[in-house]
Amino acid sequence: MKLTEIIEAFNENLSKEYGAILLYIELRKLPLMARNVKTAALISSLAEDEMHHAEMLADRIASLGGESTWQIAPFERKSTVRETLMQIIESEEQAIEDYSYLIERLAGQPKLREMLIAILEDERRHKGRTEELLKSASGRKANP
Numbered sequence: 001m002k003l004t005e006i007i008e009a010f011n012e013n014l015s016k017e018y019g020a021i022l023l024y025i026e027l028r029k030l031p032l033m034a035r036n037v038k039t040a041a042l043i044s045s046l047a048e049d050e051m052h053h054a055e056m057l058a059d060r061i062a063s064l065g066g067e068s069t070w071q072i073a074p075f076e077r078k079s080t081v082r083e084t085l086m087q088i089i090e091s092e093e094q095a096i097e098d099y100s101y102l103i104e105r106l107a108g109q110p111k112l113r114e115m116l117i118a119i120l121e122d123e124r125r126h127k128g129r130t131e132e133l134l135k136s137a138s139g140r141k142a143n144p
């Protein structure tokens, strides 16, 4: 990949990471999530992971000589826990796809790959945790 293509791809990922932070903030404030202290703490930790990803990407873009975006990937606001969780699971799946694709394309760039592989591992874990949340929310006969 050319340097400009790498910077462009990282900026696209960065805007999606910003979007992911907002999705978790939205999820956390929904009553069914906010009432459970452990669940709320888990969601905060997932939002912090996304912030850490955003920081890593922005730092890397700067070190490659690029300018990091201030764009936040848009998403439609959902009103129920179920819908919000389904939306988050979809966005985690998209992140897994995006990072896997980039890792493949960056075969000759071990440092960049290493960073993306670490992010990819987090995204896979996020998908697992949010799927568990969806299962337990469905079991509780949710309450929107």
Ligand SMILES: [Fe+2]
Pocket (backbone or CB within 6 Å): 017, 020, 049, 050, 053, 095, 119, 123
């Ligand atoms: Fe992320």
Ligand SMILES: [Fe+2]
Pocket (backbone or CB within 6 Å): 020, 050, 092, 095, 122, 123, 126
């Ligand atoms: Fe994630």
